[in-house]
Amino acid sequence: MTSTRKPELQAQRFSALTLEEVLDKPVEGETPQSRLKQVGMMTVLYLMHQRHEKLTLANIKEVTGMTRNTVKESIDPLVARGILRETIVKNSAGRGTAWQYEFGPEIIEKLKLG
Structure with a gap:
């Protein structure tokens, strides 16, 4: 997901894409709290990705302090x-x-566009 664009522009694109994918496309039965938690988790995962940390359950647990x-x-x-x-x-x-987790290919492609 690296880009030759300025890092702050890439982060803005990622944030906008996350909001679009999660908030604008609610899944039936999903609560607003769940969607907000997903947006927050995506922010954590993106920052970990930018620091070249493996997106493993254990690493995410360590970063977030969650169980x-x-x-x-x-x-x-x-x-x-x-x-x-x-x-x-x-x-x-x-x-x-x-x-272990990685961003799906569709997300990566969407970030490359524009």
Whole structure:
């Protein structure tokens, strides 16, 4: 998601795209609180991405101070919307598994346009 554009312009485009994808396209049964939580989570994920941090459940938990279940509950709607893709990878110790996230290809393409 890197760009040759000025970083502040890229951040503005990302914020606008997040608002469009989450607030302008509500999912049936979704509360305003849930949508606001998704927007906030996208901001955290974007900042982590800009710092080249892996978007793993453990890293997000560490950055936000949220519990593992709360992080997962905040991210699941973003996965369902196709904004994020989730994969299971080896954890940092190499023995267990970890949830890792990346921005979906459609989001990346939308950020490249314009």
